[in-house]
Amino acid sequence: MTEASIGSPLAALCLSPLLLGVIGRTKAIMAGRTGAPLLQPYRDVAKLLRKAAVYSRTTTWVFRAGPVVGLAAVLGATALIPLGGVPAACSFEGDLFLFAYLFGLLRFFAVVAALDTGSSFEGMGASREVAFAAIAEPVLLLALAAVARQVGSVSLTTMYAGVDASAWSGGFPTSALLAGALVVVFLAENARVPVDDPTTHLELTMIHEVMVLDHGGPDLAFILYGGAVKLWVLGALIVGLIVPVRSGNLWLDGAAAIAGMFGLAVVTGLIESSMARWRLVRVPQLLVGAGVLSVLALVLTLR
Amino acid sequence: MDPALVFLALTSVLLLGSSRLTRCIRLVAFQGVLLAALTIAAHANEITLRVVMLAALILALKGAAFPWLLSRVLRGAEVRREIEPMVSYMLSMAAGTFGLVLSFWLSARLPLPTLPTSTLVVPVALFTTLVGLFLIVSRRTALMQVLAYLVLENGIYTFGVAVVEGMPMIVELGILLDVFVAVFVMGIAIFHINREFDHIDADQLTMLRDWTG
Numbered sequence: 123m124t125e126a127s128i129g130s131p132l133a134a135l136c137l138s139p140l141l142l143g144v145i146g147r148t149k150a151i152m153a154g155r156t157g158a159p160l161l162q163p164y165r166d167v168a169k170l171l172r173k174a175a176v177y178s179r180t181t182t183w184v185f186r187a188g189p190v191v192g193l194a195a196v197l198g199a200t201a202l203i204p205l206g207g208v209p210a211a212c213s214f215e216g217d218l219f220l221f222a223y224l225f226g227l228l229r230f231f232a233v234v235a236a237l238d239t240g241s242s243f244e245g246m247g248a249s250r251e252v253a254f255a256a257i258a259e260p261v262l263l264l265a266l267a268a269v270a271r272q273v274g275s276v277s278l279t280t281m282y283a284g285v286d287a288s289a290w291s292g293g294f295p296t297s298a299l300l301a302g303a304l305v306v307v308f309l310a311e312n313a314r315v316p317v318d319d320p321t322t323h324l325e326l327t328m329i330h331e332v333m334v335l336d337h338g339g340p341d342l343a344f345i346l347y348g349g350a351v352k353l354w355v356l357g358a359l360i361v362g363l364i365v366p367v368r369s370g371n372l373w374l375d376g377a378a379a380i381a382g383m384f385g386l387a388v389v390t391g392l393i394e395s396s397m398a399r400w401r402l403v404r405v406p407q408l409l410v411g412a413g414v415l416s417v418l419a420l421v422l423t424l425r
Numbered sequence: 426m427d428p429a430l431v432f433l434a435l436t437s438v439l440l441l442g443s444s445r446l447t448r449c450i451r452l453v454a455f456q457g458v459l460l461a462a463l464t465i466a467a468h469a470n471e472i473t474l475r476v477v478m479l480a481a482l483i484l485a486l487k488g489a490a491f492p493w494l495l496s497r498v499l500r501g502a503e504v505r506r507e508i509e510p511m512v513s514y515m516l517s518m519a520a521g522t523f524g525l526v527l528s529f530w531l532s533a534r535l536p537l538p539t540l541p542t543s544t545l546v547v548p549v550a551l552f553t554t555l556v557g558l559f560l561i562v563s564r565r566t567a568l569m570q571v572l573a574y575l576v577l578e579n580g581i582y583t584f585g586v587a588v589v590e591g592m593p594m595i596v597e598l599g600i601l602l603d604v605f606v607a608v609f610v611m612g613i614a615i616f617h618i619n620r621e622f623d624h625i626d627a628d629q630l631t632m633l634r635d636w637t638g
Contacts (some may be wrong), residue, residue, distance in 0.1 A: 299431070411442060413522060414525065415435075425544055
């Protein structure tokens with residue numbers, strides 16, 4: 123572990139709420155509004171942390187553990203994710219499975235905490251979340267498997283260090299297919315349009331929002347911050363692929379990757395303002411489509 | 426020519442998952458454009474008048490004439506989407522994923538007389554053919570079945586364009602003419618089915634029988 127290796131987690135921890143701010147601002151500008159300040163997500167988290175939590179008498183320790191375990195899982199993921207050419211804080215062979223299943227842990231505890239409240243709405247959201255995740259997870263793993271196969275390593279840092287400009291030149295760029303698949307996973311996992319609408323507050327249509335209805339105060343701050351970090355970490359998977367700047371100079375690589383992250387945030391904002399949330403029955407189709415992209419990329423790298 | 430082949434495979438997958446008939450027609454038209462590009466790309470080192478003419482003919486027929494003809498039929502039939510496919514869209518796409526892997530696996534084991542121009546050609550051709558077959562058996566509207574027939578033919582053409590070097594032009598023209606006549610006749614048939622029965626559900630045609638009065 124060197125000094126350079128704290129760069130990637132540090133960027134994730136400090137800059138991730140800003141990513142939410144950029145998405146919000148992009149949507150506001152597209153709609154002709156001024157929008158909230160870019161630093162609003164930081165203020166939201168600070169405000170929520172100052173409040174006291176209220177717990178229903180029907181809930182148990184599971185409900186209280188949910189946000190804490192969730193935040194711990196994403197913070198663990200920040201240690202594993204490289205930022206473009208900047209290596210991760212810790213890496214070992216096979217860490218991509220740990221990475222994928224830290225999100226599994228996060229989801230499991232979010233779902234269990236939602237079920238613990240005994241509210242029928244939260245149960246509905248939990249059921250949807252799990253149904254979509256069951257398809258999104260293999261897509262993510264297949265896409266990572268394709269990158270791993272290309273580079274010949276199953277450690278995220280080595281995988282992303284091996285992605286360079288040559289991935290875009292020879293034959294058909296499988297990176298384009300992978301980026302397409304990962305963008306769908308990114309939108310689905312972070313509950314963005316067209317899978318879920320983060321701004322909706324109508325219980326019948328929500329997925330992620332409805333699961334966290336009963337959390338308040340510091341718990342909600344943990345969930346909000348954890349969601350922002352998750353957005354950053356999954357975004358880093360895409361940016362590492364589509365911004366192949368591997369100059370060897372860590373400052374330059376890091377700056378290019380961070381610029382790529384905010385580019386991705388603007389693109390997310392544009393996607394959100396140009397399309398509506400899809401009907402629930404069509405969302406699995408979108409995810410299966412992403413699965414086809416990653417399977418195609420995998421067979422292209424296998425041949 | 427690899428990008429064209431990847432796009433061909435992707436449009437086939439999209440066809441498996443889309444219910445709106447106008448969108449399906451557009452996708453099949455795009456496949457026609459891709460085939461024309463493929464024809465040029467397969468003979469990139471010696472572009473002759475023959476190749477250009479063939480590509481132009483494919484573009485005109487598969488990219489423009491068939492879609493136009495079928496959209497006319499669609500307008501007349503007043504059907505907007507496939508009502509209830511025998512296999513759901515999501516399952517179709519999942520089957521497509523399986524078919525994709527299958528065709529790559531199969532093509533690795535297929536001995537060919539000549540070396541194909543690209544390693545992607547054979548798997549993508551097999552996959553497109555499989556998708557065509559699958560769509561023919563799993564969709565109910567007659568129009569969708571015509572589109573599936575076209576997809577099937579696209580797959581066979583892809584196989585031919587890259588594997589068989591220098592197929593006589595007369596053969597290629599003959600096949601194109603056959604397809605043209607087939608689509609034309611099927612278009613007229615759909616029009617008449619629709620006028621007679623007020624629907625184009627091919628499944629219900631099994632109930633037809635002689636008038637025994």
